[in-house]
Amino acid sequence: MKISIIMSVYNGENYLDESIQSILTQTFRDFEFIIINDCSTDNSLHIIEEYLEKDDRIFLINNKVNLGLTKSLNLGIKRAKGKYIARIDADDIALLERLKIQYDYLEKNRDVFLVGSGAYYVDENGKIITTSKPLTKTMDIEKKLSILNCLHHPTIMFRHEGFMYREKFVYAQDYDFYLRLLSSKKNMSNISEPLINYRINPNAISWSKQSKQKYFALKAKEFYHQRLKYGKDEYDKFDPNKILLIDVENSTDEFVLKSEIEAKFKISKFQDVRTLCKKYFKNYGFFNKIAIYYLLSFAGKRFFDSIRKVLFS
Known part of the structure; x- marks a missing residue:
């Protein structure tokens, strides 16, 4: 077995059919496709089971309780038999030669452990917004990773050598994974x-x-710098509930408000943007960048669509 593709699905019925097909129709054929249904409550399981009957390369792991992405991915890695492991999300589409190109790259570049790729950013309807242009040189990626994540998680393929995600990282598990590889x-x-x-x-x-x-992600960077300085980090002492229990909707924390305003703006939830901006102004005053988000939220969908390439480039 050359490649194990791992996909975790939670209520992904809207795009799941297209995503699964994009793997099954790859030009590269020697793979197993491990799909973890993370206790979906929509039609996801039925869609997966229909494909399961048609293609024996699919292996289904059906979680009886919702475990979240990190633990589900680790279940897939533990089951994987391939020389390489590839990731894909249930709402993303692999282009026809994705597996072949990455497999050939890792076969030719034995010193590279993990390879990602560029990506077309598409909207809910599959329309291309812009094209990402990732860093390609190992040294450039190493420098950038110490500052921020520069690898698209659904694009990666890596050597199956026992590396797992750390399960306390409910979110940003990929960034912690890359920084541990860097260490x-x-x-x-x-x-x-x-x-x-x-x-x-x-x-x-x-x-x-x-x-x-x-x-x-900030915690992943903190642990990375601990490893650089001391040779180990304090992951064992880390309590993720301190982050998970943050009441985002009612929070007045500046970091939370800025993060949520930016995210809501990028996905066109303009009423939410205005509400959050007003909360920010009340607590922290008139900050120029936040004011720009507030003003642009009144410009309308047509204007937003015209600047989406800038937002996601």
């Missing part, structure tokens, strides 16, 4: 060519839990 002197790269359609989905974790995601 372990594992080389990472990107193929500049877009190999997936990456959907800007308002219901996806990356947009609906923006402030908590950013808090977990």
Whole structure:
């Protein structure tokens, strides 16, 4: 078995059929497709089971309780038999030669542990908004990762050598994963060519839990710098509930408000933007960047669509 593709699904019926098909129709055929249904309450399980009957490369893990993305991905990794592990999300689309291109790259570049790729950012209807242009050189990626995440999680393929996600990272588990690889002197790269359609989905974790995601990312960076300085980090002492229990809707924390305003603006929830901006102004005064979000929220959908390429580039 050459590749194990891992997809975790929670209430993903809207795009799941298209996403599964994009894997099953790949030009590269030697793979297993591990799909974890994380206790979905919509039609996701039925869609998966229909494909399960048609293609014996699919293996279903059906969680009886909702475990979340991190634990579900680890279940997939534990089951995986492939030489390489590839990720895909249930609302993203793999382009036809994605697996072949990344497999060939890792076969030729034995010093690279993980490879990602560029991506087409698409809206809810699959229309291309813009194209991401990732860093491709290992040294550039290493420098950037110490500041912020520069790898698209659904694009990655990596060598199956026992690395798992750390389960306290309910969000930003991918960023912690990359920083741990960096600490372990594992080389990472990107193929500049877009190999997936990456959907800007308002219901996806990356947009609906923006402030908590950013808090977990800050913790991942803190642990990375601890490892650089002391050779180990304080993950065992980490209590994720201090982040998970933040009441985002009622919070007046400046970091939370800024994160939520930016996220809501990018997914066109303009009424929410205005409400959050007013809360920010009341607590922290008239800050120029927040004021710009507030004013632009009145410009309307047509104007927003015209500047989306700037927002997501």
